Structure formats: C-alpha cells, structure tokens
Amino acid sequence: MQYDCDVIVVGSGAGGATFAAACAGAGKSVLVLERGDRYPVELPSQDEKAILIDKGPYDDREVDVNGRSSRLYMGGILGGGTSLYGGALLRPSEQDFQPGRYYGDRVPRAIWDWPIGYDELEPHYTEAERLFGVAGCGDEDFAPLKKPARGFPGAPLPLHPLNQRLMTANRARGLHPFHLPLAIDSSRCLRCAACAGYLCPTGARQSSAQLLETAMSRGQPIKVQTRVEVERLVREPGTGATLLSVVDRSTGRRRYYRARRYAIAAGAIGSSLLLLRSGMDHPLIGRNYMLHLGAIVFGVYPRTIDAGSTFVKQVGFADFYFGTRRFPHKMGVIQSLAVPGPLTVAKFAPLVPPPVRQFLRERILPLLGLIEDLPDPANRVTLGPDNQARLAHRYSRFDLARCKHMRPQLARILRRSGAMYFLSSRRNSREHVAHQCGTLRFGRDPAHAVLDPDCRMFANPDVFAVDGSFLPTSLGVGPGLTIIANALRVASKVVAEV
C-alpha cells in the first residue's frame, strides 16, 4: 500500500504540533494539516489592544451555543491555542488522576481513576517543560500541585511590585504563593499588558508553532500545510483503509491523504466534530465537554497601581485546591490575571462613564480561581441539521457552589495586599472556551470511553487523539501542560509501532 507519510496530524495546537515534532524528531515522516493561517490576518493596533476583544487569530466558524450563534475564543491559527495563550503551564496534583476520591458520588465509577497515574506522565511533564522553556521557582511550595524534581528550565520575570506585595503579605498570613510557571523567556519578554489573547511580538512566549518551525529548520521529515480543513475520515472502497478527506480553504480543492497512523488534534470541540462528521457512532463522542469555571474577583486599590500598563500575570496559590476547612470540596488553583483592556471594560460595563472606567482600570488587579468543572454527558458537542457545530452546556449546581465559595478567598488574598473594594462578575461568558476538553475521553473500557489508555480509538486502531479531548476530568489547573505531556507519551507509543 502507498502512503503519503507515516503519520498525519490534524491540527497544530498544544497536542498536535508537540506530537508531530516528537514523531519527526524520531525520524517518522509527518504531515501536519492545520485549518488556520500560518500568520494572523492582522495584528491589533496598540489602541485596540484590549484583552480578548479582537477575534482575528481565533477560529472563524460560527458555533451554536445553547441555541445562540457565537464565535468562540479558540485558537484558529498555526499553533492553535498556544499561539494566544497565557503560557501558565502547571502540573496538576497527583490526586487529579483519581477523581473518585473527591467526586465519588458525582461521577460514574468508570472514571474514578484515570487509566494512567501521575507517575506514568511524570517524565513527559519534565520533557514538556523543557520544550516549552517553562520558567518558575523550583524551591517554592506548590503543594498539593506537583513540580519538577530538578527545578524549572527557566528563571521567571522579576515580580511587579504589587505582586511582590501580594506574595509577602499572604505568606505572612500562612499561605503559600508561588511564581506562576510560565512558558516565557524572560530575556526576550517586553512585559506587555496584553499578553494572553494575542500573538507574542518577540516569540518570548513559547508556542507549539515554534516546535514545528524548529523541526523544519533542523531538516526533520515534517511538512506543514495551513488553510486546509480536514473534513472527515473515510474508508477506502475495496481496501477498507482509512483516508482523510481534506479541503484546501483557498482553492476549494478536495484531496485524500493516506498515512500509517492518524493523530486527531483539532481541539476538544473540533476533534469531536470531525469524528461525528465521519459517521463514528460511539455514544460518548462529543459528550462530557468541559471548559473550567472561572471565579474572577477584581481588587480595587485606593491609589493608582497601573497594573493595566504592564505584565502582571505572575502569581499562583494552591492553598484552596482541595477546598477550605469549612468547605472541604475540591476547587482548583488561583492565579493572577492581566487587567482587562479598555474595550473589554467598556463591553462589560457599558453604562459606566469612560472617565470612571479609566479611573478603575488604573486601580484594579484581578485574580482568577479555577474550578474543576465536572463531566456531564448532557454537556456536549453535536452536529446540527446543516452539519454545523452545536454546543450544549450548563454548569452543575455543584460547580456553581464551588465558584461561589472561591470568590471570598480571592478577595481575602487581594485585601492583604491593600485592595479595599472588590468587584466580581456572576456572568459566565459563552465565548471563552480556552480550556475546552473531555469530548473523547480515554479509559480502559470501550463502554465508558472513546479512546483506550494509549489514546487510540477503540473503534479504529489507526487513529489516535492527542489534544485536550482525551481528558476524563478537567483538572484543577490549566490543561496546557498535561495535553503537551500526554502528546509526548502517545508519540512514544506511535513511534515504536510505525
């Protein structure tokens, strides 16, 4: 049988590009098919910079979310989410791999334990941190989160004075703040205010697109095509072999590709859509869609702190990861956020006069508390009658209760550094799906999982999924590092068998 290459990878985000670079580095011929452009259509001007307003480099498809058409904030360019992300790459806790310990009465027995434990991923976390140049302070206390045994590959940026105060004041009260591990090379960083949500102007923030460029510059056997959409997996008449049907978005021309193995990494929403369009009928495809629930509190300081004019996403806390004494329920990590840009503030507070908005922007600092939202089969990706994407999603009462409990913890942390007033939004955005995951979960039993423990489809042994769709639960930290580490783990299996 003639093959176009050993491995075809669909999507060039955190999982896809990492997997592709690892296979090419081991000498396998690889073709990466990416729906988005190599470069964004245009960068926002300095004036427009306002966190997550400009949608240029994001996916351009309309998705029906709970009955309303939306354009989602999910990476739609080479590098996927990692070309736009905040670069906070954290290891989870060991117990994140045993959801039954915390949610035994809320999730099915089949997912009480992930099919692999933390130990199996540990060497891949170390490699992921090296590849992405994660910078942090290895001697700080991250418990209950895991951290690299031999320290982080990079040194972090010096702390903004306010973050220094945030850490010192909270340490004095018995908390354990740490420098947020970031995939940012401090020697090239301009400390922009609008970092997450935009392309990095210097390349200081490591993206998976850079892994592909490095592999190509080293002459490894890898090809990358952009502006090509993988429509579906099809069976070749006669041989029954799996082929990919691919449309060139510039010319409209369709062609078929054949490889020994396929790695689907179009993002948790995109990968499940691809399998649904391919007529795959496993009942769990597209179900248990998760995206985290974010509790956000803004501390308002009595004097100008000007956190909105520089980089401030630098601090993390894991003290309430497993809840508090009075509320012993798992929640997630706390991390600082960038101050929203003027356009974002205007969008969320249209009735507030512009001078007041500006007054506030000069005095606020936000903190985000991540809540590990639970998988629910009713939260799902489906195809509409016109084959368009549909998302149905509601947070459970338990998710919302944990979010409600997280807010006062955030306010207390901010108060210790001098904040006097606190603002928070109760509204959850339909568009911010940055941490999408879970729609093709892995597991031991095909009755309860779409992928086997190696992330190979039970229904088709030539097809793997290496993006965020494999996660059975959403973790209490951002999914980026775990997606990258898992892609490296799966790549080692595929390399061994191709």
Ligand SMILES: Cc1cc2nc3c(=O)[nH]c(=O)nc-3n(C[C@H](O)[C@H](O)[C@H](O)COP(=O)(O)OP(=O)(O)OC[C@H]3O[C@@H](n4cnc5c(N)ncnc54)[C@H](O)[C@@H]3O)c2cc1C
């Ligand atoms: C603004 C922002 C900030 C974030 N900050 C953080 C953070 O600080 N820490 C963290 O851990 N995570 C963060 N994330 C999330 C993180 O980036 C994602 O979890 C991660 O990139 C997901 O990787 P993935 O491989 O699942 O998919 P993605 O990275 O989303 O990549 C999927 C790729 O597939 C392509 N694609 C889709 N459909 C097709 C198709 N049919 N054919 C071909 N290609 C297709 C897409 O264009 C995209 O490039 C952030 C995300 C965003 C958007």
Ligand code: SF4
């Ligand atoms: S602050 Fe600016 S230069 Fe630094 S990593 Fe972020 S976008 Fe790049």
